[in-house]
Amino acid sequence: MKVVKTQSKISFFHKSLIITLLISSIPLILLAILTYYNGTREIEREVGRTQKLQYEQVSERVDAELAQLKMTVNQWAYNPLMMELQNHSIGQDVRYTLDLFNQLVVMKQSDPLIHQVSLLLREGGGLLIDGENGSRSLAGELYRERYLPLLEQQQIIFWTDRPASPEASGDSLNVSLVQKVPVLSDPSYGALLVELNKREIASLLEQLSPPGQGVAFLHEESRGYLVANASERTAGRAELEDSILEEVRNRNEQTGSFSYSSGQEVYVVTYGQLKSTGWLYVCATPLSHLIKPVERVFKLPLIAGLLGLAIAFVLSWFASKQLYRPLLHLTKLFGHDQPVAESSRKNEVHFIESRWNYLLRERTDMQARLEKALPALREGFVLQLAQGHLNALPDYRIREQYEQFDLPFDHARYSMLLIELYGFADRYGNRTQGDDRLITFAAANIVEEMLRQRQPDDATSASVINFQDLTIGVLFSYAHDCANERIKAAMSEFGRALIEPLQTYLKLQGIVGVSRVTASVKHLSIILEDTRQAMRHRNLEADDSIIDAEQAMPRGEGEPVPVYPFLEGNMLVQALQSGAEEQVFQHAQAFVEALRAKSSNEFAIQQGMLQLLGNVQFTMTQMGCNPQQLYQGANLYEQLLQIREPSAMLAWFNAAVLAPFMDEMQSLRDLKIKQAVEKVVALMQENYMQDLSLEYCADRFGTYPQKLSASFRQIVGINFIDYLTRLRLNKSKELLIGTQLKISDIAAQVGYQPAYYNRTFKKHEGMTPGQYRELHTPE
Secondary structure (H helix, E strand, C coil), X not given: CCCCCCCCCCHHHHHHHHHHHHHHHHHHHHHHHHHHXXXXXXXXXXXXXXXXXXXXXXXXXXXXXXXXXXXXXXXXXCCHHHHCHHHCCCCCXXXXXXXXXXXXXHHHHCXXXXXXXXXXXXXXXXXXXXXXXXXXXXXXXXXXXXXXXXXXXXXXXXXXXXXXXXXXXCCEEEEEEEEEECCCCCCCCEEEEEEEEHHHHHHHHHCCCCCCCCEEEEEECCCEEEEECCCCCCHHHHHHHHHHHHHHHHHCCCCXXXXXXXXXXXXXXXXXXXXCCCCEEEEEEEHHHHHHHHHHHHHHHHHHHHHHHHHHHHHHHHHHHHHHHHHHHHHHHHCCCXXXXXXXXXXXXXHHHHHHHHHHHXXXXXXXXXXXXXXXXXXXXXHHHHCCCCCCCCHHHHHHHHHHCCCCCCCEEEEEEEEEEECHHHHHCCCCCCHHHHHHHHHHHHHHHHHHHCCCCCEEEEEEEECCCCEEEEEEEEECCCCHHHHHHHHHHHHHHHHHHHHHHHCCEEEEEECCCECCHHHHHHHHHHHHHHHHCCCCCCCCCEEECCCCCCCCXXXXXXXXXXXXXXXXXXXXXXXXXXXXXXXXXXXXXXXXXXCCCHHHHHHHHHHHHHHHHHHHHHCCCCHHHHCCXXXXXXXXXXXXXXXXXXXXXXXXXXXXXXXXXXXXXXHHHHHHHHHHHHHHHHHCCCCCCHHHHHHHCCCCHHHHHHHHHHHHCCCHHHHHHHHHHHHHHHHHHHCCCCHHHHHHHCCCCHHHHHHHHHHHHCCCHHHHHHHHCCC
């Protein structure tokens, strides 16, 4: 029937996916917005506190540097050159004058805050000395108005707004530090005049505000603005400084911090006084600059949320296609036998649901039919097991079937009850075709009914076997700790109880054989054959209807005692049938040892070996081997008759009989497995895009996965999975170079999912499929 083409999209599927994405993204966006606004306000407060603390630390550092400068200048006053000023004449005492000039130069270079160091002397009506310009006399009016008041001050060291040099310099601050020298002279003979470097002070102020933003300045009430962080004081900047200074004055506090709005900008203003000078420092930093790094950080969640939402919408389409692929596969899988009209009325989910319910009903019906057929399947399994047809299977396969039919396997012991019916011709005359099967079927039903009424004591399970030849078997399972005598007694009692209903309902006589007890299910065929042999040797004149296969078989007077070890012989035959070479030679040795244990007579041992040779040749014939062709027409019986020693018989039997046969079987098996591997390779070449597995190929060609895997690697050179992977990758390379198909479509055509295909291709080729296509596609 034509495959139904279903819908390519499911509307409610995409809607539900988008709604899910929105529900998951909206909380993230709201959280990002709340985090941004709440965090920004909190950061503003924290930045204000941090800024104030930072400015206080900077102001303390400026204050400390000015205090250090004041202390350094005071120490200069105690220099020997300064203490001996009154004892030397400047200009006349050349050596002293040069030392003094050099000292002034050293003083200037000792601190970056110093712009110039000058020495003011009363000598000659006013003399001004510096290390660079030398000494010069001061005009009388200039000396009296600017410099003489400095010498007449009562303080030894103080700050003044009088310029130290007659010529004003743009790099000097209009504030100077004055230190009288010598310190102990009264009235003062001179004074050190230290001019501050305006640029250095301004650089310190730049630490209080960002470059090009905000304002920072030093102010002294009597002197006005001392220095600012800007090189040029524009009208707008001067207005901002004046308004901020006015606000600071109105607060009547020596130190503090506040927010000041000017136009559209908000400034964080911090002010205080330098302890060493009493100067007022003020700095105002734009709030936007302070919170700008934090604002970027807090915008990240908001941006990430929006970006995540956009990506989620984009990926939803790709995700829906990937998620829908299994659904589409199920729809095609379930819809191959559905009419178009029915599938078009339903969406895919409802359609799959209906088909699933249909399959469940089919499964229930199939299970019910299987349960009805289970007794027949179980009976067939037990029949094959008892006849030895399953002995070649490994134990785990037998265990699986035992568990499937709910039969005990582990730690169990087994024994069989064999019932043979006779007297049919005496009772009913000539038989027609099918009478044996009909009578055997009726007898099996009677046995099953007897088992339901009175199963032997200690038996854990009992299975009736219909051999359809007037013979019925019953396989009993017992616990491993149950004694052999107890098992045989219970089975004998049950066998005697069977005789009467069989005679009553079928009007036939019956004989019951009780087998040995074994712990291996692979010995069931052996104990069955032993029981049949024991029943064939029964005494027809005896009245006993119960025969124990382990006891001596009844025989007439003068009959030879058989020494042939049936158990070991049957085990050897089974090993030949299974092809287990090592076990074949082990069972051959065990047969000879058992033969010698039963009799030390040379003739008896030789007869046993001759019988074994006949059984082995018969088995060879059954397995499709021609003994005449295999042994090239040699008379094996005559060769065996020429040997007298049992050890020599065993060596000859292994080398002349068993070894050629095992070699022949091995060559046949090698040929078969080679043919099977060739078929598997051909199957992989044709169906590489399908879901192939080692187990599937083994079941299809009648072998085991482990055996197929080892043979495949031995013949092909690599294992099954590597060969399939290499085959698929080679096919995909041809499609990459020779077609324009999408990589995902190529992956599907060679039997891979796209993601797994990309990983596998890169692992084996060292590059992605796209890179391989670009490398091998001509421009």
